Amino acid sequence: MILLKLTLLSLWNRRASLLLTILAIAISITLLLSVEYIRKEAKASFLSTISGTDLVVGARSGSVQLLLYSVFRIGNATNNISWKSYQELAANPLIEWTVPLSLGDSHKGFRVLGTNQDYFRYYRFGDKHTLEFAQGQTFSGVFETVLGAEVARKLGYKLGDKIVIAHGTSKVNTALHADKPFTVIGILKPTGTPLDRTVHITLEGLEAVHLDWVAGTKINGYNLSAEAVLKKNLQPKLITAFLVGLQSRAAAFRVQREINDYKREPLLAILPGVTLADLWQALGLFETVLRMISGLVVVAGLVGMLTTVLSTLNERRREMAILRAVGAHPRHILLLFILEALVLTLVGCLIGMMFMFALVYLARPWVIAEYGFYLRTWLPDLSSLSLVAIVASLALVLSLLPGTIAYRRSLQDGLTIRT
Amino acid sequence: MFIRGSSGSGKTTLLNLLAGILTPSSGQLRVLEQDMNQLSNVARDRFRADHLGIIFQQFNLLPYLSVLDNVTLPCEFSKRRREQSGELNATATRLLEDLGLTNAMTTTSITQLSVGQQQRVAVARALMGKPELIIADEPTSALDTDTRDSFLDLLFSEAEAQGSTIIFVSHDHQLACHFSRTLDLQRVNPV
Numbered sequence: 315m316i317l318l319k320l321t322l323l324s325l326w327n328r329r330a331s332l333l334l335t336i337l338a339i340a341i342s343i344t345l346l347l348s349v350e351y352i353r354k355e356a357k358a359s360f361l362s363t364i365s366g367t368d369l370v371v372g373a374r375s376g377s378v379q380l381l382l383y384s385v386f387r388i389g390n391a392t393n394n395i396s397w398k399s400y401q402e403l404a405a406n407p408l409i410e411w412t413v414p415l416s417l418g419d420s421h422k423g424f425r426v427l428g429t430n431q432d433y434f435r436y437y438r439f440g441d442k443h444t445l446e447f448a449q450g451q452t453f454s455g456v457f458e459t460v461l462g463a464e465v466a467r468k469l470g471y472k473l474g475d476k477i478v479i480a481h482g483t484s485k486v487n488t489a490l491h492a493d494k495p496f497t498v499i500g501i502l503k504p505t506g507t508p509l510d511r512t513v514h515i516t517l518e519g520l521e522a523v524h525l526d527w528v529a530g531t532k533i534n535g536y537n538l539s540a541e542a543v544l545k546k547n548l549q550p551k552l553i554t555a556f557l558v559g560l561q562s563r564a565a566a567f568r569v570q571r572e573i574n575d576y577k578r579e580p581l582l583a584i585l586p587g588v589t590l591a592d593l594w595q596a597l598g599l600f601e602t603v604l605r606m607i608s609g610l611v612v613v614a615g616l617v618g619m620l621t622t623v624l625s626t627l628n629e630r631r632r633e634m635a636i637l638r639a640v641g642a643h644p645r646h647i648l649l650l651f652i653l654e655a656l657v658l659t660l661v662g663c664l665i666g667m668m669f670m671f672a673l674v675y676l677a678r679p680w681v682i683a684e685y686g687f688y689l690r691t692w693l694p695d696l697s698s699l700s701l702v703a704i705v706a707s708l709a710l711v712l713s714l715l716p717g718t719i720a721y722r723r724s725l726q727d728g729l730t731i732r733t
Numbered sequence: 734m735f736i737r738g739s740s741g742s743g744k745t746t747l748l749n750l751l752a753g754i755l756t757p758s759s760g761q762l763r764v765l766e767q768d769m770n771q772l773s774n775v776a777r778d779r780f781r782a783d784h785l786g787i788i789f790q791q792f793n794l795l796p797y798l799s800v801l802d803n804v805t806l807p808c809e810f811s812k813r814r815r816e817q818s819g820e821l822n823a824t825a826t827r828l829l830e831d832l833g834l835t836n837a838m839t840t841t842s843i844t845q846l847s848v849g850q851q852q853r854v855a856v857a858r859a860l861m862g863k864p865e866l867i868i869a870d871e872p873t874s875a876l877d878t879d880t881r882d883s884f885l886d887l888l889f890s891e892a893e894a895q896g897s898t899i900i901f902v903s904h905d906h907q908l909a910c911h912f913s914r915t916l917d918l919q920r921v922n923p924v
Contacts, residue, residue, distance in 0.1 A: 316809035320795075327797030632792055638754070639789070640858070641782020641810035643775060 317646060321653040324633070328626070332658065335622045339662025342608075342615030343705065344669040347698050349608040351674065353601055355689055359440070360594055363507045364557075364586045366438030368566050371395070371403070371573055372555035374580035378596075381589045384415055384555040386508045387425040391417065394552040399578050404556070406572070408565045411436050413557040416520050416550065419491075421479045424465045426513045428520030428550075434460070436559055439507045440688045449473055450500030456518045456544060460500040464510040471498050479513065479523065491523035506685055518548035558583070616709055619658055623651065623716045627723075634724045644724045648717040655713030656706060663702045667694050735909050736902045738918030744902045747918070748870055751900065752785055753777030765865050782811035786859025786897065788869040793855035800839040800846070801825050804857045807864075814862025828857040832887050849880040856888050863895045871903050885911050 325332060364370075364385050372380040373393030382388040404412040413436055416428035427433075434445050434452045450473045453460055461471055471477065476495040496515055504510055525546060560566060566585060573583035634647055674692035681689055694702075738744045749755040751764055753772065762769040765784055772780060781787075786807065794803045804825040808815040818824045829839050832853040838846065846854065852872055859867045869888070873881040889911070892899050901912065909915045 316806075320798075323797040323802075324795075633795060636789075636793065636795055638778075639752070639781075639787040640807040641778060643778040646810075 317649055318653060320637075321650055321657055324650075325654060325657060331626075332622065335619045336658060336662045336665065338618045339615045339659060340665035340669060342612045343663050343666025343702070344673065345611050346608040346701060346705075347666065347670045347692075348673065349604050350698060350701065351670070351692055353604060357594055358690075359506055359688070361587065361590050362440045363590065364437075364439060366436070366442055366559065367557045367586055368560040368563055369558035369570055369573070369583045370555060370586050370589075371558060371581055371583045374582045377582065377584040377589045378593055380555065380582055380584055381586060381593065383417060384557075385586065387417070387427070387512060388508075391554045394554055395556070395581065396579060397549065397551050397553060399576065399581070400553055400556055402578070403573060403576065403581075406569060408561055408569050409558055410561045411559040413437065414517060414550075414553040415555045415557065416517055416552075417554045419479050419481055419520065419523075421465075421477055421513045422469060424462070424469075424511050424513050426479050426515060426520070428515055428517045428553075430517055433514065436557070437509075439505050439509070443505070443688070445505065445509070446503045448501045448503045450498070453499050453514070453516055453519075455497075455499075456516055456522055456548065457494060457496050458499040458516070458519070459496040460502060460514040461498055462510040462512045462514070463502055463504040465513055466498075466501045471501070473498055473501065477513070479515070494519075494523045504683075504685055506688065517550045517553070521548045521550045522546075612705055613708070615662070616659070616705070616712055619655065619662075619709065620712050620715065623655065623658075623713070624719075627716055627719060630720070631723065634720060638724055644721045647724045648714075648721040651717035651720055652710060652713045655709045655716075659706050659709035660702075663705060667698070667702075734898065734900050735912035735915045736900065736918060737904065737906055737909065737915065738902070739904050743918055744904075745870070748868055748900075748902060751866070751868060752787065753781045779811070782807065783813040784865045786861070786864040786867040788852070788855045788859050788867065788872040790871045790874050792851075793858070794843045794851055796843050798843070800829070800834070800841070800843060800854055803843065803854055804829065804861055807858060807861050811862065814864060816862075818862045825857065825861065828860055828891070829854070831891060832857055848875050849884065852876065852884060853887065856884075856891065860891055860895060860897065864897060867892055867897050867899045869899060869901045871905075872901075873903070873908070874905070 370380060370384050372384055373391060373395060375392045379389060379392075383391050400412070400414060403409075411432060413429060413432045415433075417425060419426040419428075431452050431454075437445055439445075447460075448463065448466075450460070459477060465471070475498045477498065478490050478492050478495050480490050496519060502509065522544070525548075558569070560569060570583040570585065573581050637647065637650075638644075671692055674689065678689045678691065736744065736747065746755065750757060750762055750769070753764070753769055754777075756762070756770055756777075764780075767780060769777065769780075794800075795806070798806070801822060805818075805821045808818055808821055815821070826836070826839065830836075834850060834853055834857075838850065843851065843854075852875070855872070859869075867888075872888075873884060876884055885908070888899065899912075901908070
């Protein structure tokens, strides 16, 4: 079609000045797409903070609260689960594995998690990734600890270092379990989950440091040395929560009901995926704001294009008169401007998408290595294509302005060449 | 047909009327037996595309099109002229050759052509598809005397060869001798 050919050649003729316009559109599209990408990746990463775990069980409270303290290490548990109940529930034949979690202490602002070796065997995050060790291995002794990647990096710990955990979770620690230090035996690879900020110790270790404590304070004159403590019964009496893996996922609701109806003490079992989704929903406002900002940037890019096209209107009056002389209708002129805006926008979108692909392609390995976020490569999908379609229609609407001006002028000017 | 008139005498208005850009506010206008008042806007545009070749004073060509594309441009907007041209590029090349533009020139950029050469390309465009009327609005005013005379000769011989009438507007009465009919706008329409 001749109009498209004219548009393309005319644009090509003005390519130098249009390059910046296209670049502005491309950058705004890149921003729009990357906001959309980050939003999706953040959601995917958030929703897969914990995977492969069918149920999370804690003392009865809110499901979001349980998820926050057991998985995200935010806030505190209101109550504990007795070891006896835990043993009893874990014996359910539908349950394949359980991992006990005990929280409440901290190390220099990082939460301390008491657990056992099963944690490193069964915990999954992201796309069913297992926990991997950057250095060392899982703990076997009572006074050994495995650090999350960020803990080790921020505090500069290496294997063999001795750390002291503090009682409670407040950042200003006065009550230290100073007499019973833990040796760093392993450091995990980054996972992009709250695990990176966790100090893992054994349940027995946690029990040991608290043996000579009652009701949150150290008992004066009652000091057990680290060696003496090892001879005591270190079987914990309470745990904070436990993770459950089932033989078959189909049994999840059944086991959940059984635990919720457990008579001995009030417990709550949640499906982590469902609660994660609920929690994400609550953070929805943040998504909307991000989207609005990137939307506005795209509008700014398109207005930039509008300005460029409008500023060329005068110098293109001759072009319009020539076209009118060879038989073009004013509507052809209008169409010419619409096509021009569309071509500019689509080329901008295309370059923007290429930027986006390159950006993710280049940033991905670094982000995975540094932060443990398992980013997926970016490829134009249906939702990004529909975004592009929305932008293109917006460009079409905006192009009606210069188009109409040129249309009116070509009616007035006719064959007269005005400069 | 030579139409003479100094500036402000209504030359451009007359051309716009003939080309169907304007319609008379009173009276009747017939171009090639067609009552222009009766045609809609779209129809007048089509009429212009089909039956008229137009040559401006200067800057006739679209700088981003090749010489050949400039010449064949009217045929893109008029089916009639496309059908009368035969094979577009061949006809255009022949016209350009007749007008003294070599093949090498037709492939160069418009901006590298001299004004005289550009005007000859414009003539070739106006002649494409054998329109009945060729309207020329001071096409020679940017040319020097020698180029002007050879330009006119070429215009006449080519128009005659395909039977197109030339309506030539200028303020320069020296040119009148080249034409069979002359009309002085100042006499018709004393302002």
